[in-house]
Amino acid sequence: VQLVESGGGSVQAGGSLRLSCEVSRNTYVRYYASWFRQAPGKEREGVALSYVGGESRWYADSVKCRFTISEDSAKNTVYLQMNDLKPEDTAIYYCAYNPTYAGNWLSPPRPVHFGFWGQGTQVTVS
Numbered sequence: 001v002q003l004v005e006s007g008g009g010s011v012q013a014g015g016s017l018r019l020s021c022e023v024s025r026n027t028y029v030r031y032y033a034s035w036f037r038q039a040p041g042k043e044r045e046g047v048a049l050s051y052v053g054g055e056s057r058w059y060a061d062s063v064k065c066r067f068t069i070s071e072d073s074a075k076n077t078v079y080l081q082m083n084d085l086k087p088e089d090t091a092i093y094y095c096a097y098n099p100t101y102a103g104n105w106l107s108p109p110r111p112v113h114f115g116f117w118g119q120g121t122q123v124t125v126s
Helices: none
Strands: 002-006 009-011 019-022 031-038 046-052 055-059 067-072 077-082 093-097 121-126
Touching: 002 077, 002 093, 019 031, 019 093, 019 121, 031 067, 031 077, 046 067, 055 067, 077 093
Parallel strands: 009 121
Antiparallel strands: 002 019, 019 077, 031 046, 031 093, 046 055, 067 077, 093 121
16 A cells, blocks of 8 residues: 655645545555644644544544545545644644554544555645
8 A cells, every 4th residue: 555645835824725645556445544743843643533435533632623534435535624724733744544443433543553654744834
């Protein structure tokens, strides 16, 4: 499986961005996809999780009601729509993939739960 992200950039506070993650060489109809972010000096944190092909979604409290994870199965692409961006959202954003999920939906996803990662895309909010 390969993940290629795009859509990062620089925006002013209150603006919007949509990140894309193209998933290639995937053979599963249903799988788990997550968006993580890592700010300088901080640990990588999960911000959104989706059971692609199902209906389960999870969001970190810090992004709830502002970020939306979605997918287009025909394009094999997972998206992260980010609205009302704040300076504290500044980070490198990574998409992650795994056919199974060892975490639970009451707790944030952790990097160890995912075996495949994109290269990361920078989001800067000023």
